[in-house]
Amino acid sequence: MVWHEVKGNPLDISFSDEHEAFRGEVRAFLDSALTGELKEASSFCPGIFLDYEYNMAWHKILYEKGWVAPSWPKEHGGTGWDLMQRYIWTTECGLANAPGTAPMGLGMCGPMLIGHGTQEQKDFYLPRILSGEDYWCQGYSEPTSGSDLASLKLKATTDGDHLVLNGSKIWTTHAHYANRMFILVRTDDTGKPQDGITFLLLEMDSPGISVEPIVFASGTHEVNQVFFDDVRVPKTNIVGEENKGWTVAKYLLEFERGGGGAARYHTALNRLREFAGQTDNSGTQLAEDPSFARKLQETAIQVEAIQYTEFRIMAAISKGGSPGPESSIMKNMGADIGQHLSELMVEALAFYATPHQPEAREVGQNVPPVGPAGGLTAFPRYFNLRASSIAGGTNEVQANIVAKLVLGL
Numbered sequence: 001m002v003w004h005e006v007k008g009n010p011l012d013i014s015f016s017d018e019h020e021a022f023r024g025e026v027r028a029f030l031d032s033a034l035t036g037e038l039k040e041a042s043s044f045c046p047g048i049f050l051d052y053e054y055n056m057a058w059h060k061i062l063y064e065k066g067w068v069a070p071s072w073p074k075e076h077g078g079t080g081w082d083l084m085q086r087y088i089w090t091t092e093c094g095l096a097n098a099p100g101t102a103p104m105g106l107g108m109c110g111p112m113l114i115g116h117g118t119q120e121q122k123d124f125y126l127p128r129i130l131s132g133e134d135y136w137c138q139g140y141s142e143p144t145s146g147s148d149l150a151s152l153k154l155k156a157t158t159d160g161d162h163l164v165l166n167g168s169k170i171w172t173t174h175a176h177y178a179n180r181m182f183i184l185v186r187t188d189d190t191g192k193p194q195d196g197i198t199f200l201l202l203e204m205d206s207p208g209i210s211v212e213p214i215v216f217a218s219g220t221h222e223v224n225q226v227f228f229d230d231v232r233v234p235k236t237n238i239v240g241e242e243n244k245g246w247t248v249a250k251y252l253l254e255f256e257r258g259g260g261g262a263a264r265y266h267t268a269l270n271r272l273r274e275f276a277g278q279t280d281n282s283g284t285q286l287a288e289d290p291s292f293a294r295k296l297q298e299t300a301i302q303v304e305a306i307q308y309t310e311f312r313i314m315a316a317i318s319k320g321g322s323p324g325p326e327s328s329i330m331k332n333m334g335a336d337i338g339q340h341l342s343e344l345m346v347e348a349l350a351f352y353a354t355p356h357q358p359e360a361r362e363v364g365q366n367v368p369p370v371g372p373a374g375g376l377t378a379f380p381r382y383f384n385l386r387a388s389s390i391a392g393g394t395n396e397v398q399a400n401i402v403a404k405l406v407l408g409l
C-alpha cells in the first residue's frame with residue numbers, strides 16, 4: 001500500500017493535475033537517464049554510498065539536466081521546485097531505485113553556505129558543488145569527540161591572516177575522494193566549549209594533511225582518519241565569525257539529519273514482500289506464515305509513519321524555516337526502519353542470505369549468484385546499515401534532542 005493511494009483517509013493528500021504531469025516528466029527522465037550500469041550499481045549498493053565512479057556519473061547527468069539540487073533555491077542553481085515537486089522527485093527516485101548523490105556537498109555544505117556564507121563564498125563554492133567539480137567531506141568528529149561534539153580539540157592558532165591547524169579528525173566519510181573539507185576547529189579554549197569553535201573550509205591537498213583509511217569489517221573503505229600537521233588555512237575561509245562556528249555547525253546538522261525520504265523504505269518493503277511471496281521447495285510462502293506476515297504489516301505501518309514525518313519536515317521548510325529539531329525524529333525512525341528491513345530480508349532469504357560473493361556484485365560481471373539475484377546484497381546491507389544509528393549522531397543523542405527541543409522535557 002502506498003500512502004497516497006489510501007482512500008478515505010483524512011490524512012490522504014492528493015496531487016494536482018500539474019503535479020501528476022510533473023510526475024510523468026520525472027518518470028520519463030528516470031526511464032531514459034538511468035542506464036543499465038547505473039541501475040545495476042544502485043541495486044548492488046549495500047549502504048548509502050554508491051561507488052564514487054557511479055555516484056559522480058549520476059551527479060553529472062542530473063547537473064546537465066539542471067536537477068542536481070532539488071532543494072536549493074533557484075537563484076543559487078536549484079530547481080525552484082515547490083514542496084510537492086520535491087516530494088515527487090524523491091519518491092520517484094526511490095521507487096525507481098535511482099542512485100543517491102553524495103550528501104556532503106549538495107545536502108550539507110551547500111545549504112549551510114546559502115544560510116551562513118558570505119556572498120563571495122556562495123559565488124565561489126556553490127557552482128562548484130553543483131557541477132561536481134568539488135567533492136566535500138565533513139570534519140566534525142574527533143577520536144575523543146563524537147556525541148559530545150563541543151568538546152572537540154583540533155587546535156587552530158592565529159598566524160597573521162591564517163589559522164594553523166594541528167590535530168586529527170576521524171570517521172571522515174570519503175576523505176580519500178574529497179578535494180575539500182568543511183571542518184570545526186578549536187580557536188579558543190578559555191570559555192564554554194561551544195564558544196571557542198570556528199567553522200572553516202579547506203582544501204584537502206593543503207600541505208600537512210594526511211588521510212589514513214579505516215576499513216570496515218565488511219571489507220569496504222568508506223571512512224578515514226585525517227591528520228593535520230601545521231596546516232595553514234586563510235581566515236577568509238571562515239564561515240560566520242571566528243569562535244562562533246557552533247551555530248553554523250548545528251544549522252548544518254539539521255540538513256544532515258533531515259535528509260532522505262520514505263520512498264526508499266517503500267522500495268525496500270516491496271522488495272521484501274516480493275521475496276516473502278516466493279514459494280519455497282516445500283510449496284509454502286513465507287508471507288503466509290502468520291508470524292512473518294505480522295512483522296511485514298507492522299513494518300508497513302512504521303514506513304507510513306515515516307512518510308508523514310517527512311511531510312511535517314517538508315511543510316516546515318516550505319514555510320521558510322529550516323528542518324528544525326524534528327529532523328532528529330526522521331533520523332532515528334529512518335535508521336531503525338532501514339535496519340529492521342535489512343534484518344527481515346536476511347530472515348526471508350534464510351541460508352541464501354549467507355553466500356559471500358563480492359565478485360557477483362560488481363557492475364558488468366556475469367557471475368551467477370548463489371540463490372536469488374536480488375539477495376546478493378542482503379547481508380552486506382544488513383552489516384552496513386548497523387552504522388546508520390551511529391553516523392550523523394547516534395540514536396540516543398537524537399532521542400535527547402527530541403526530548404529537549406521537540407517535547408520540551
Ligand SMILES: Cc1cc2nc3c(=O)[nH]c(=O)nc-3n(C[C@H](O)[C@H](O)[C@H](O)COP(=O)(O)OP(=O)(O)OC[C@H]3O[C@@H](n4cnc5c(N)ncnc54)[C@H](O)[C@@H]3O)c2cc1C
Nearest residue numbers: 138139140141146147171172173387390391392393394396
Ligand atoms: C559510517 C560512519 C560514517 C561517519 N562519517 C562521519 C563523517 O563523515 N564526518 C564526521 O565528522 N563524523 C562521521 N562519523 C562519526 C559519527 O558522527 C560519530 O560516530 C557519532 O557522532 C558518535 O560519536 P562516537 O563514535 O565518538 O561515539 P560516542 O559519542 O563515544 O558514543 C558512544 C555511545 O555512548 C552513547 N552516548 C554518548 N553520549 C550520550 C548521551 N549524552 N546520552 C545518551 N547516550 C550517549 C552513544 O549513543 C553511543 O551509543 C561517522 C560515523 C560512522 C559510523
